[in-house]
Amino acid sequence: MNEIEKQARELLVNRRRAILQLFEKNSSAERELFEAPRSPDWADRALAEKDTTVLHNVSEGERIELNEIEASLRRIEAGTYGDCEQCGSRIGRQRLRAIPEARRCISCTEALARP
Ligand SMILES: [Zn+2]
Numbered sequence: 001m002n003e004i005e006k007q008a009r010e011l012l013v014n015r016r017r018a019i020l021q022l023f024e025k026n027s028s029a030e031r032e033l034f035e036a037p038r039s040p041d042w043a044d045r046a047l048a049e050k051d052t053t054v055l056h057n058v059s060e061g062e063r064i065e066l067n068e069i070e071a072s073l074r075r076i077e078a079g080t081y082g083d084c085e086q087c088g089s090r091i092g093r094q095r096l097r098a099i100p101e102a103r104r105c106i107s108c109t110e111a112l113a114r115p
Contacts, residue, residue, distance in 0.1 A: 004081075
């Protein structure tokens with residue numbers, strides 16, 4: 001494992017831990033919401049349902065990020081970390097430092113972003 005991989009691994013593991021803690025908080029907040037005695041008043045109910053939606057939206061974004069992090073950690077283990085998924089060239093130290101879970105080099109990312 002080289003220096004870039006070591007640094008990335010540390011960042012990714014820390015980020016994963018933070019997201020998992022967020023999930024914990026989210027799911028206990030959801031539990032409270034569901035276990036709270038339901039008021040027959042529709043306004044209260046609507047409010048409770050809106051809150052649940054927000055929680056789901058938050059966790060969806062985090063879930064995607066968590067997938068990216070897991071994939072990066074697997075690439076580090078496999079020794080393919082830092083190789084562009086698209087063209088196979090090196091992603092580059094600076095880019096990896098900015099985005100440790102980057103899958104593609106800057107030119108492939110830009111090519112994909114172009115309409
Ligand atoms: Zn590329």
